[in-house]
Amino acid sequence: MRSFLSNLTPEQQVGLLFVLVFGLLTLVTVAGILVSLRESKSSATEPSDRAQQLDELQPLLRTAWLMALVFWVGWAAGDGVATVLFGLVSFLILREFISLSPTRRGDHRSLLLAFFAVLPMQYALVWTRQFDLFTVFIPVYAFLTITAVSALAGDTERFLERNAKLQWGIMVCVYGMSHVPALLMLDFPGFTGKTAFLVFFLVLVVQTCMLVQHLSERHWQTTDGSALTDRFRWRSWGAGLLAGCLVGALLAGITPFSLLTAVAMALVACVAGTLGHLVMKAIKRDRGVIHWGADGRSVTGASGLLDRVDALCFAAPVFFHSVRWTFNL
Amino acid sequence: MNIRAKAMSLFLLGLVRLLTGAQARWYGCPPKAEQRIYFANHQSHADLVLMWAALPQELRSITRPIAAKDYWTASTFKRWITTEVFNAVYVEREKKGDEDPLQPLIDALDSGDSLILFPEGTRGFTEDPQPFKSGLYNLAKRFPGVVLVPAWIHNVQRVMPKGEVVPVPVLCSVTFGAPIALGADEPRADFLVRAREAVMAMRDV
Numbered sequence: 180m181r182s183f184l185s186n187l188t189p190e191q192q193v194g195l196l197f198v199l200v201f202g203l204l205t206l207v208t209v210a211g212i213l214v215s216l217r218e219s220k221s222s223a224t225e226p227s228d229r230a231q232q233l234d235e236l237q238p239l240l241r242t243a244w245l246m247a248l249v250f251w252v253g254w255a256a257g258d259g260v261a262t263v264l265f266g267l268v269s270f271l272i273l274r275e276f277i278s279l280s281p282t283r284r285g286d287h288r289s290l291l292l293a294f295f296a297v298l299p300m301q302y303a304l305v306w307t308r309q310f311d312l313f314t315v316f317i318p319v320y321a322f323l324t325i326t327a328v329s330a331l332a333g334d335t336e337r338f339l340e341r342n343a344k345l346q347w348g349i350m351v352c353v354y355g356m357s358h359v360p361a362l363l364m365l366d367f368p369g370f371t372g373k374t375a376f377l378v379f380f381l382v383l384v385v386q387t388c389m390l391v392q393h394l395s396e397r398h399w400q401t402t403d404g405s406a407l408t409d410r411f412r413w414r415s416w417g418a419g420l421l422a423g424c425l426v427g428a429l430l431a432g433i434t435p436f437s438l439l440t441a442v443a444m445a446l447v448a449c450v451a452g453t454l455g456h457l458v459m460k461a462i463k464r465d466r467g468v469i470h471w472g473a474d475g476r477s478v479t480g481a482s483g484l485l486d487r488v489d490a491l492c493f494a495a496p497v498f499f500h501s502v503r504w505t506f507n508l
Numbered sequence: 509m510n511i512r513a514k515a516m517s518l519f520l521l522g523l524v525r526l527l528t529g530a531q532a533r534w535y536g537c538p539p540k541a542e543q544r545i546y547f548a549n550h551q552s553h554a555d556l557v558l559m560w561a562a563l564p565q566e567l568r569s570i571t572r573p574i575a576a577k578d579y580w581t582a583s584t585f586k587r588w589i590t591t592e593v594f595n596a597v598y599v600e601r602e603k604k605g606d607e608d609p610l611q612p613l614i615d616a617l618d619s620g621d622s623l624i625l626f627p628e629g630t631r632g633f634t635e636d637p638q639p640f641k642s643g644l645y646n647l648a649k650r651f652p653g654v655v656l657v658p659a660w661i662h663n664v665q666r667v668m669p670k671g672e673v674v675p676v677p678v679l680c681s682v683t684f685g686a687p688i689a690l691g692a693d694e695p696r697a698d699f700l701v702r703a704r705e706a707v708m709a710m711r712d713v
Contacts, residue, residue, distance in 0.1 A: 270677070273677075274529075274677045274678065274679060275679065277676075277677070277678055278663065278678050278679035282666055282678075284669045287669055287672050287676060290676040290678075291674055291676055294676060294677055295674075
């Protein structure tokens with residue numbers, strides 16, 4: 180088995196990975212349909228908890244399909260298309276973020292700059308592999324430019340607050356997200372053509388961790404508290420991290436990492452991802468919504484994409500730089 | 509609609525959806541192919557495009573927005589896009605001579621079209637819409653069979669504030685409320701206040 184795998188070309192290996200992922204998704208989807216058929220027959224009288232849980236799983240499954248498709252198209256069509264696809268995701272989540280942060284007339288020019296200059300520039304830097312500039316472009320240059328443009332507009336009402344929100348949006352939605360395609364561009368000696376595995380590793384590890392944390396939170400739920408910290412349980416967090424590390428160890432074979440490094444990388448990504456998700460939850464509470472999407476009090480028609488990818492936005496930069504420094508790339 | 513107008517309308521629809529989402533929320537009434545006057549708050553030139561994009565395809569073809577003649581016929585392109593793509597009805601903002609400024613609207617309603625109307629007359633700067641002008645009342649009185657649907661346009665002023673030309677991507681939506689009707693002998697002022705309140709009521713649902 181092992182020799183069969185290592186005899187395949189990198190392209191065949193990645194292709195095999197996608198066959199596995201899509202096969203798994205198909206199995207889960209079919210199972211979900213079968214279970215929902217049985218549920219509707221047996222429990223027509225009493226709506227069960229399981230049916231409700233199934234309903235909550237549906238959007239997760241849809242996102243998984245969507246993400247898998249995006250990755251597949253990105254891989255099949257080459258790095259350029261992958262970068263553009265992730266740029267589009269950035270655009271959509273920044274749009275969701277900005278829609279829920281009140282802006283004033285004076286912010287118009289800074290918003291234009293953020294959407295139509297900073298975002299494309301950042302992804303262009305990814306595409307041309309200028310990793311040094313790519314790392315400092317937003318925190319150093321865009322940080323000053325956008326604030327300066329805002330100051331030039333002359334509206335000082337709640338100036339710091341408005342600018343802080345905009346900067347935050349850019350940091351999470353553009354800077355964070357752009358590190359995912361940047362992983363594809365990393366130039367590992369002896370690992371050429373297989374950097375898609377790194378993205379796969381990151382996404383799977385972080386999503387597994389989030390899912391396990393979420394499920395165990397529901398399982399161990401003792402209070403119905405509404406405060407943020409009531410929902411966050413150290414025990415479920417630990418369970419999530421453990422699951423993430425386990426998946427990381429299992430996937431060590433497809434990465435350039437040794438077993439121990441893989442576990443460490445998975446741990447770093449999971450900690451960053453889950454804590455980032457918690458921070459985004461706090462921001463949503465501040466804005467008075469439960470989800471960015473239509474489930475909450477959304478009047479904007481946001482599809483809730485940001486809910487799904489926020490952990491990735493925080494995990495990707497940390498993971499990217501850990502990999503770069505560990506391997507001196 | 510010729511090929512160029514068709515292409516332009518598809519392009520505009522795509523652009524508006526990418527920038528704003530252009531989501532329609534049918535809160536008080538379903539989308540229905542009856543003769544209607546949609547009236548909404550007005551804060552940006554993009555209002556017209558957003559309302560047009562939010563309507564379903566079948567209604568879009570029978571619903572005509574009102575456009576200010578002096579602004580929208582100022583250049584060949586503006587005139588082309590309002591005529592060919594939006595199929596707009598032009599009105600004069602200033603009354604000229606003794607000709608009724610509502611005449612084009614009356615003609616359109618007579619021929620069975622639905623209308624999109626911004627009864628404030630001009631774009632506002634403030635949170636609340638300005639007092640409504642009497643055009644809505646006159647039309648309601650003359651066409652009692654036409655259904656009056658209030659609508660609130662969310663967020664558009666953030667997409668393109670007065671005086672700016674490049675739009676910023678912000679999610680927008682149009683909320684359609686329950687139809688209102690002119691009472692048997694309701695005074696003009698009361699009706700206009702009631703219509704304005706019906707529009708504002710859609711802001712917070």
